[in-house]
Amino acid sequence: MGNIAWTWLGIRAAGITSWGLLTAVVLWGILLRTRILGHAASPTRLLDLHRWLGAVALGFLALHMVLLLFDAYLPFTISQILIPGLSSWETLPVALGVTAFWLLIPVSIVGRLRPRMKNAGASLFQRTHWLAYAAWPFATMHYILAGTDALESWSLALLIAGGALLVLGLLARGFIPSPGPTRAAGSVVVRSSANSNK
Numbered sequence: 133m134g135n136i137a138w139t140w141l142g143i144r145a146a147g148i149t150s151w152g153l154l155t156a157v158v159l160w161g162i163l164l165r166t167r168i169l170g171h172a173a174s175p176t177r178l179l180d181l182h183r184w185l186g187a188v189a190l191g192f193l194a195l196h197m198v199l200l201l202f203d204a205y206l207p208f209t210i211s212q213i214l215i216p217g218l219s220s221w222e223t224l225p226v227a228l229g230v231t232a233f234w235l236l237i238p239v240s241i242v243g244r245l246r247p248r249m250k251n252a253g254a255s256l257f258q259r260t261h262w263l264a265y266a267a268w269p270f271a272t273m274h275y276i277l278a279g280t281d282a283l284e285s286w287s288l289a290l291l292i293a294g295g296a297l298l299v300l301g302l303l304a305r306g307f308i309p310s311p312g313p314t315r316a317a318g319s320v321v322v323r324s325s326a327n328s329n330k
């Protein structure tokens with residue numbers, strides 16, 4: 133244990149935490165959209181948690197990437213961390229992770245600007261949110277192909293549990309019609325009042 137670099141442990145711990153949180157963010161988004169939990173969870177609380185999980189997931193992802201710059205065994209350059217395909221080590225698995233990172237950036241930026249964009253930003257917000265769904269398979273393939281521990285039994289259990297929950301959530305999203313937005317990313321959606329004025 134004494135010879136194991138702390139950066140290597142940190143990279144792996146931050147990566148796995150980030151993946152778990154990313155899975156939870158997508159799940160919370162589905163819960164918010166479908167309201168499967170009914171009165172057990174208010175949309176406002178679900179939205180707050182969804183945003184909070186997203187911010188923490190990005191924080192751990194940033195840590196995962198920054199620690200790679202300091203790893204003595206696998207030293208990465210800034211361009212290898214930011215540009216898919218430049219890593220000489222496990223080029224494709226790392227490129228999948230870098231792609232997942234870039235898919236998450238517009239979601240995060242538009243989510244933050246959304247309250248200031250009023251209704252005009254709604255379609256942009258929805259379109260960029262699809263990128264979060266797209267980021268998940270990239271991040272998961274990256275985890276499976278690049279991870280030292282990916283095929284350990286605890287890691288497989290985590291991957292299967294996360295994947296199964298997402299599949300169930302997506303099935304529910306397909307079968308349960310959305311009750312319609314009440315509040316999107318901090319702004320009040322005025323659809324119902326607009327309708328009532330007709």
Ligand code: HEM
Pocket residue numbers: 140143144145146147148149150151154193196197200206208212213214219226229230231232233267271274275278279280281282
């Ligand atoms: C959403 C984006 C990402 C997620 C969720 C993620 C998550 C993970 C996970 C779970 C592992 C496996 C840890 C293990 O079991 O050892 C891992 C490994 C790794 N990731 Fe990422 N990652 C992401 C993006 C990136 C990016 C942008 C880079 C930049 C180069 C990167 C570089 C690496 C490397 C080099 C490893 C191998 C570490 C090792 O096991 O030695 N990842 N990542």
